[in-house]
Amino acid sequence: MPTLHRGAILFLLAGLSLTGCKSTEKAVFSTIRANSSVAVGTLPRLEAVIEAGPLTTTSEDGYPDDPAKVFRQELSYHLAESTTTALDVGTDSLTYGYAKLQVVQADQQRTGRFLQFFQMLTLMTPSLLGIPLEWYRTDVKAEVQIIDSRGEVIGTYAGRGRSKVRVAMYHGYGQSKAARLADVQGLRLALDQIRPQLDEAADTLRQQLVGTGPIQEVIGGTVGLK
DSSP states (O other): OOOOHHHHHHHHHHHHHHHTTTOHHHHSSSSSOOOSSSSOBBBBOEEEEEEOGGGGGGGSSSSSHHHHHHHHHIIIIIIIHHHHHHHTTOOOOOOOEEEEEEEEEHHHHHHTTTHHHHHHHTTHHHHHOOOOSSSEEEEEEEEEEETTSSSSSSEEEEEEEEOOOOOOTTBBBHHHHHHHHHHHHHHHHHHHHHHHHHHHHHHHHHHHHHHHHOEEEETTTTESSO
């Protein structure tokens, strides 16, 4: 490889690690509240259970806590009963079951790497103008189970999300950041598909959860979920 091309690659990699790239933390967690999809909000208070499986290892960088954070925010903002409603009925301290996230499949790919050759030929100038170096894509299949206080599954809902995150200077993300964000966006899109299903079943689920009663607390934990 010519020395000029090698130097250009080093310049690009250094640039992708600078603050000129977009903030990953903000992109990962700050837009869930603004999601335009339907908000259920009619289920009683539920405890989150997460089995992220392949999604904890698919990213090159690896952020095993991300799926749990995203699902707990989803549960809080879109699925579970609000604090105000709970106080109105006197159940603010009671939990009536579990919402279990299970990631069935998570496949991450890097695409568009042919653009790297084009960037090398042009001394990486297009990257400064927003032309990406490559994309990270994650295909996520996920299920959410609603489980009553006895540990019985009363509903299972599935969704699939396909993300696409660009790697670019100023107009994209660094490589490790893009890998992480692709995983999170894939999970989010899967949850977007699951949410309307829960909305349709919410009245029936609520009746079953409340009818079974709250989780019984014991010393050292709770009983109900096996």
